[in-house]
Amino acid sequence: MRKLLFASLVTAGIISAGVLVAGPDRTPDDPAEIQPEVFTGRGEVKAATAEEFMAVTANPHASKAAADILARGGTAVDAAIAAQLVLGLVEPQSSGIGGGAFMLSFNADDQSLTYYDGRETAPAAVDENYFMHDGEPRDFLRAVIGGYSVGVPGVVRMLGLAHEREGKLPWAELFGPAIALAESGFEVSPRLHKLLERLPQVNVRPAISEYFFTDKGEPLPVGTLLKNPDYAETLRVLAGEGAEAFYTGEIAAAIVDAVRNDPVNPGVMTRADLAGYRAKVREPLCSEFLVYRVCGAGPPSSGGTTVGAILGMLGEFRLAELEAGGTMLTHLFAEASELAFADRNTYAADPDFVAVPARAMVAPEYLVRRARLISREEATDAVSGKPKPFDGERRPAGSPEKPNTSHLAIVDRYGNGVSMTTSIETGFGSRLLVRGFLLNNQLTDFSFTPKNADGRLVANRIQPGKRPRSSMSPTIVFNRDGSMRLLVGSPGGSRIIDYTARTILYHLGLGIPIADAIADGNIGAIGGRVELETGFFPPPTVRKLEELGHRVVERQLNSGIHAIALTGDKLHGGADPRREGSAVGR
Numbered sequence: 001m002r003k004l005l006f007a008s009l010v011t012a013g014i015i016s017a018g019v020l021v022a023g024p025d026r027t028p029d030d031p032a033e034i035q036p037e038v039f040t041g042r043g044e045v046k047a048a049t050a051e052e053f054m055a056v057t058a059n060p061h062a063s064k065a066a067a068d069i070l071a072r073g074g075t076a077v078d079a080a081i082a083a084q085l086v087l088g089l090v091e092p093q094s095s096g097i098g099g100g101a102f103m104l105s106f107n108a109d110d111q112s113l114t115y116y117d118g119r120e121t122a123p124a125a126v127d128e129n130y131f132m133h134d135g136e137p138r139d140f141l142r143a144v145i146g147g148y149s150v151g152v153p154g155v156v157r158m159l160g161l162a163h164e165r166e167g168k169l170p171w172a173e174l175f176g177p178a179i180a181l182a183e184s185g186f187e188v189s190p191r192l193h194k195l196l197e198r199l200p201q202v203n204v205r206p207a208i209s210e211y212f213f214t215d216k217g218e219p220l221p222v223g224t225l226l227k228n229p230d231y232a233e234t235l236r237v238l239a240g241e242g243a244e245a246f247y248t249g250e251i252a253a254a255i256v257d258a259v260r261n262d263p264v265n266p267g268v269m270t271r272a273d274l275a276g277y278r279a280k281v282r283e284p285l286c287s288e289f290l291v292y293r294v295c296g297a298g299p300p301s302s303g304g305t306t307v308g309a310i311l312g313m314l315g316e317f318r319l320a321e322l323e324a325g326g327t328m329l330t331h332l333f334a335e336a337s338e339l340a341f342a343d344r345n346t347y348a349a350d351p352d353f354v355a356v357p358a359r360a361m362v363a364p365e366y367l368v369r370r371a372r373l374i375s376r377e378e379a380t381d382a383v384s385g386k387p388k389p390f391d392g393e394r395r396p397a398g399s400p401e402k403p404n405t406s407h408l409a410i411v412d413r414y415g416n417g418v419s420m421t422t423s424i425e426t427g428f429g430s431r432l433l434v435r436g437f438l439l440n441n442q443l444t445d446f447s448f449t450p451k452n453a454d455g456r457l458v459a460n461r462i463q464p465g466k467r468p469r470s471s472m473s474p475t476i477v478f479n480r481d482g483s484m485r486l487l488v489g490s491p492g493g494s495r496i497i498d499y500t501a502r503t504i505l506y507h508l509g510l511g512i513p514i515a516d517a518i519a520d521g522n523i524g525a526i527g528g529r530v531e532l533e534t535g536f537f538p539p540p541t542v543r544k545l546e547e548l549g550h551r552v553v554e555r556q557l558n559s560g561i562h563a564i565a566l567t568g569d570k571l572h573g574g575a576d577p578r579r580e581g582s583a584v585g586r
Contacts, residue, residue: 046575047515050585054571055079056562057408058094058491058581061186062086065177066410067584069169076410076418077105077166078174081159083408084422085178089231090186092428092438093195094406094491094560097234097246098255099424099440100154102297104284104474105166108415111482114165115284118158119300119467120151120442121277125268128450128461130443137448145204146265147258149441150430151468153246155422158279160243166416175239182232182436185225191580193222199427205262207433231436247274251435258434287362289315292485292508293478299356302348303421303473303489303497309340310501311509312367313374319509325521325536327544328376333505334525334550335374337498338382341526344497346384349459350467356459360387379549405472405491409564411484411571417564419487421472421496442468473500477508486514488563490576495524495531499559507565514565515574522557533557 048054055066065086066079074082080103088096095101103116122130131138143149163171196202196212196219203209203217211228213219220226237245245251252274259267285298287308294311296304313336322329343361351358360366366387373380405423424430424440432439445468450461460469471494477486486507490499499522506517521536529551532542537554545552560579565572573583 043577045515045519046577046581046583047513048573048583048585050571050573051569052586053411053413054564054573054583054585055083055408055410056564056573056575056581056583057083057087058406058560058562058579059087059090060580060582061090061181062408063582063584066408067586068177069174070410070412071586072169074169074174074412075166075414076412076416077162078169079410079412080408080418080420081163081167081174082177083410084155084159084420085175085235086181087406087408087422088437089178089182089228090189091192091406093192093199094427095155095422095424096437097156097238098153098429098434098437099422100151100442101158101420101422102301102303102470102472102474103158103162103418103420104295104297104476105162106417106476106484107166113284113295113476115282115297116158116162117280117282117297117300117467118154119470120154120440121273122151122443122446122462122464122466122468123267123269123273124464125270126443126462126464128463130462131446131448132450140444141200142265143444143448144426144441145201145431147260147262147267147269147430147432148265149443150259150267150269150432150439151442152269152273152277153255153440154277154279156238156243156246157277161279161281171242172239175235179232179235179239182228182235185227188220188222188224188226189580190222193219195427196220202428202431205431205433208428208431208438211433228436234435234437247277254434255439258432258439262432285358285362287312288364289504290509291480293480294475294504295478296473296475298351298358299348299469300350300467301470301472302344303471303475303500305348305358305361306340306344306471306497307473307475307501307504308362309343309367309370310336310497311504312362312364313339313371314505314509316368316371319505322510324506324510324512325541327541330523330530330532330537330541331379331545331548331550332374332376333502333523334530335379335382336371337501337523337525338527339370339373339385340497342382342384343387345527347387347459348469350469353463353466354459357387363387377548405493405496405560407474407489407491407560407562409487409489409562409573411487411564411566417476417484417487419474419476419489421474421489421491423472423491445470471496473497475500475504477504484566486563486565488561490559490561492557492559494526495522495557495559498522498524498526499557499561503561503563514563514572518561518563518574519577522559524557529553531555531557
């Protein structure tokens with residue numbers, strides 16, 4: 001029924017098929033919302049099957065690079081590094097070495113799961129009023145563009161740390177695919193062209209304008225061969241000198257110069273901020289869903305707690321009796337998401353600065369109590385709970401996370417797996433292009449206001465050296481015997497959490513094949529309304545949800561869900577048809 005509905009809308013011209021464009025993403029009832037990753041079309045379901053290894057990334061060039069590394073005997077970590085370096089070239093709006101990432105890595109030899117935190121940090125010179133102006137929070141776009149929003153990049157140090165612990169091939173060898181592609185060039189894709197055309201204020205600085213735009217100020221046409229010798233040279237330095245070269249020397253000097261000397265919106269980052277950055281190894285956060293163990297990134301990511309809470313609450317209902325996209329399951333999902341986000345907005349922050357009751361937030365007994373707040377008869381107001389034994393007083397606060405980022409999933413021949421989400425935050429980040437790569441705007445993931453209306457300090461306020469709260473949700477799901485069952489994640493700002501949780505729910509809770517689960521209609525319920533992906537929910541379903549008390553908005557929900565499901569001796573890959581990714585294996 002749902003696929004027929006989508007097909008009929010394509011036929012009627014309401015939705016574009018293939019890679020054609022759809023209408024604006026802003027909703028009439030939310031005119032101030034900025035959608036940095038606009039809808040650029042939708043293709044067919046993308047599925048692949050393999051037995052030995054598999055890589056699923058957001059771009060075919062990156063998937064091929066990762067698969068080539070795997071074919072040479074590299075580990076999943078090796079392949080993730082190669083993929084990230086290529087993604088920073090061919091999908092520069094979403095991630096790159098000027099940003100940050102979270103990685104979950106499963107090691108088959110000792111059955112261990114490691115959580116690598118490569119999240120950006122705030123420079124030492126910030127204070128809690130950094131995003132305030134005349135007593136009011138700064139306008140988002142004014143805060144984003146330029147050096148003011150740039151956090152100390154973490155992904156290169158994180159990749160270096162992961163390679164030291166779990167790499168097999170030489171570090172320098174992993175840079176080969178990206179260097180070769182940067183020198184020979186790649187064709188500008190329809191998606192990249194449309195994003196350059198539609199995202200606000202991309203060509204506002206000379207370097208980014210000269211790289212992505214013609215002399216007349218128009219986005220490079222589709223098919224243009226785009227070379228990046230500056231990026232190739234940067235990668236050569238990192239390949240030869242190691243990750244440390246990013247944080248000291250000429251690369252670090254160029255980053256600081258671009259940030260501090262931005263002509264319109266300079267930042268405060270110093271060479272000492274870069275030299276002092278450290279990636280961290282943290283404990284993954286695991287929770288229960290049906291017969292599975294769902295493991296994700298704990299704080300400063302809010303992904304592990306919130307995905308785990310949504311699924312844990314939904315596990316209290318008879319899911320087998322419900323239908324994907326049906327009124328009742330959509331209602332229950334929305335209610336669970338609202339409750340989980342109420343806790344997330346209240347408690348989640350950098351655990352090095354704020355006590356975060358992460359394990360208590362996904363404890364089975366706590367989620368049973370939270371699930372009892374969900375009514376099958378009506379929508380209810382979501383309030384944060386009191387996860388025990390946490391006794392502190394907190395108040396909820398949001399942050400203007402925007403839907404961008406990239407996710408990759410990799411399984412190697414040795415049985416290792418990587419689920420990694422990587423980002424420069426909004427589309428094209430701060431718009432500062434330095435030595436061939438874009439710098440992030442991750443500082444805008446902090447809450448702009450340091451205090452709530454009652455004067456209490458916000459957990460996610462900006463502080464020197466602090467990592468902003470994130471919604472990135474790299475997830476690995478395990479069977480009861482400890483074997484991997486599913487690797488999954490998505491871009492999408494705060495909606496990442498719902499995209500990831502819905503995919504897990506549909507695949508493991510309802511038995512839908514992973515590629516079909518990815519392609520099915522997205523649901524967003526992150527505060528105050530229920531968002532339904534256009535073309536998947538028939539009018540009677542929308543009407544019934546409204547009768548239950550939901551404020552429903554239909555819109556394009558631009559996920560980039562990538563996953564690998566393991567069943568028996570098979571690897572089943574799925575790439576999101578809403579983007580240009582691919583699944584490659586052998």
